[in-house]
Amino acid sequence: MNVKEILTNLETKHPNEKEYLQAVKEVLESIETIYNENPQYESAKVIERLVEPDRIFTFRISWIDDSGNVHVNLGHRIQFNNAIGPYKGGIRLHPSVNLSILKFLGFEQIFKNALTTLPMGGAKGGSDFNPKGKSDTEIMRFCQAFMLELWRFIGPSTDVPAGDIGTGAREIGFMYGMYKKLQQENSGVFTGKGLNWGGSLIRPEATGFGGVYFTKEMLETKNDDFKGKIIALSGFGNVTWGVALKITELGGKVVTISGPDGYIYDEKGLDNDKISYLLQLRASNNDIVSPYADEFPEATFYPNEKPWGVKCDIAMPCATQNELNGEDAEKLIANGVQYVAEVSNMGCTPEAIHEFHKAKILYAPGKAVNAGGVGVSGLEMSQNAMKINWTKEEVDVKLHQIMHSIHVSCLKFGTEEDGYINYVKGANIAGFIKVADSMLDQGVI
Numbered sequence: 001m002n003v004k005e006i007l008t009n010l011e012t013k014h015p016n017e018k019e020y021l022q023a024v025k026e027v028l029e030s031i032e033t034i035y036n037e038n039p040q041y042e043s044a045k046v047i048e049r050l051v052e053p054d055r056i057f058t059f060r061i062s063w064i065d066d067s068g069n070v071h072v073n074l075g076h077r078i079q080f081n082n083a084i085g086p087y088k089g090g091i092r093l094h095p096s097v098n099l100s101i102l103k104f105l106g107f108e109q110i111f112k113n114a115l116t117t118l119p120m121g122g123a124k125g126g127s128d129f130n131p132k133g134k135s136d137t138e139i140m141r142f143c144q145a146f147m148l149e150l151w152r153f154i155g156p157s158t159d160v161p162a163g164d165i166g167t168g169a170r171e172i173g174f175m176y177g178m179y180k181k182l183q184q185e186n187s188g189v190f191t192g193k194g195l196n197w198g199g200s201l202i203r204p205e206a207t208g209f210g211g212v213y214f215t216k217e218m219l220e221t222k223n224d225d226f227k228g229k230i231i232a233l234s235g236f237g238n239v240t241w242g243v244a245l246k247i248t249e250l251g252g253k254v255v256t257i258s259g260p261d262g263y264i265y266d267e268k269g270l271d272n273d274k275i276s277y278l279l280q281l282r283a284s285n286n287d288i289v290s291p292y293a294d295e296f297p298e299a300t301f302y303p304n305e306k307p308w309g310v311k312c313d314i315a316m317p318c319a320t321q322n323e324l325n326g327e328d329a330e331k332l333i334a335n336g337v338q339y340v341a342e343v344s345n346m347g348c349t350p351e352a353i354h355e356f357h358k359a360k361i362l363y364a365p366g367k368a369v370n371a372g373g374v375g376v377s378g379l380e381m382s383q384n385a386m387k388i389n390w391t392k393e394e395v396d397v398k399l400h401q402i403m404h405s406i407h408v409s410c411l412k413f414g415t416e417e418d419g420y421i422n423y424v425k426g427a428n429i430a431g432f433i434k435v436a437d438s439m440l441d442q443g444v445i
């Protein structure tokens with residue numbers, strides 16, 4: 001494989017898809033050596049087949065707001081690769097959604113899902129619908145209209161969507177309700193469902209909890225733990241909530257959260273009441289974090305700034321892609337950061353990752369750190385298929401096993417000669433080998 005040549009071809013074909021090209025470049029650079037050492041990959045054109053989605057569905061969504069006005073949005077589902085199992089991945093509802101963003105997310109999802117040890121292929125979907133300021137009935141009408149198009153392409157053994165930015169239990173409920181009405185079946189076609197109708201315990205917490213379990217293993221490579229550590233988080237959504245909850249339980253202190261309007265510094269740290277308040281803040285649909293400082297006056301709100309200038313031991317981006325850049329990384333390093341665990345998908349830019357690697361700071365990518373979310377989605381699928389419910393403890397044990405196994409894979413493929421762990425390389429190689437070998441087994445299709 002000639003990485004440069006493949007990237008040049010992709011850039012020519014998809015010139016405006018910068019996030020997708022960024023995600024592909026990172027994976028190709030990580031796997032280049034192992035790929036070229038195994039000529040069977042080249043002769044089966046594994047990479048050329050892997051970098052293009054199996055198919056993309058794009059559709060118009062028309063819906064009516066509470067005042068009777070008609071709105072039109074675009075919806076998409078990218079079914080990227082199903083070599084190891086049914087297509088699986090979340091649905092993002094955010095005005096920034098476009099094909100480049102969904103393709104990068106779907107591409108990352110292939111390797112992430114492979115790392116979980118469970119049989120799930122990679123997919124992603126979403127719409128440029130903006131949930132900000134919408135009423136519950138408007139969200140319901142949008143979700144129903146979205147599903148009116150998507151239902152024909154998904155199914156419990158074909159493609160199983162779930163949540164992502166802007167899609168939580170409420171939206172999954174509305175989408176699942178419409179799917180069921182159209183398909184006339186009550187099956188595990190979504191994950192992240194409500195507990196009363198087929199959901200799994202711990203799925204809401206799973207991305208955050210899994211991220212913390214993975215970070216705990218990173219710390220343990222240096223005989224370290226969370227006790228007394230200062231942690232900077234971004235975002236205030238589902239993932240930030242789960243991460244904050246588990247870190248606090250393990251004795252760490254979360255001092256920042258953030259939103260598109262700026263960041264909050266809370267020197268005393270988030271306690272359980274403050275963490276519960278995050279759920280309220282997210283459910284308000286205003287997408288601003290500043291009300292936290294009104295509710296808890298000991299905290300300070302810094303408008304239009306990111307949280308990466310504060311002094312912390314561990315940084316965990318939890319909001320969106322490319323939210324931590326090279327300059328942010330330099331600031332974190334100057335302030336003594338020791339570990340960076342990316343919980344958002346592709347939260348760090350290539351320049352930031354370069355800075356962390358150069359400074360030998362342990363940095364792990366989203367596809368490893370946040371895989372607990374889709375991991376527990378896989379466990380939800382298993383429970384649905386068996387028509388049983390596991391207890392909280394049973395799910396949590398399995399989530400620990402999944403995160404431990406991902407960490408072991410990263411060590412196996414990412415440990416360098418001097419002992420430094422390159423988690424990017426480790427996660428990409430481990431995920432790639434499983435998918436590529438499955439593609440070889442199944443012939444050219």
Ligand SMILES: NC(=O)C1=CN([C@@H]2O[C@H](COP(=O)(O)OP(=O)(O)OC[C@H]3O[C@@H](n4cnc5c(N)ncnc54)[C@H](O)[C@@H]3O)[C@@H](O)[C@H]2O)C=CC1
Nearest residue numbers: 164165166207235236237238239260319320344345370373
């Ligand atoms: N929900 C899940 O199970 C999983 C989520 N993730 C990733 O975690 C991240 C957060 O997702 P959730 O917490 O589920 O979503 P959410 O909708 O609950 O929260 C998203 C947070 O990110 C912030 N945000 C979104 N877009 C932004 C932008 N353009 N600029 C600044 N802030 C922005 C929002 O203000 C909010 O605080 C995303 O990168 C998502 O892809 C990854 C794995 C699973």
Ligand SMILES: O=C(O)CCC(=O)C(=O)O
Nearest residue numbers: 089090162164373374377
């Ligand atoms: O639970 C899932 O199926 C997917 C969650 C997700 O979208 C992700 O891992 O980025």
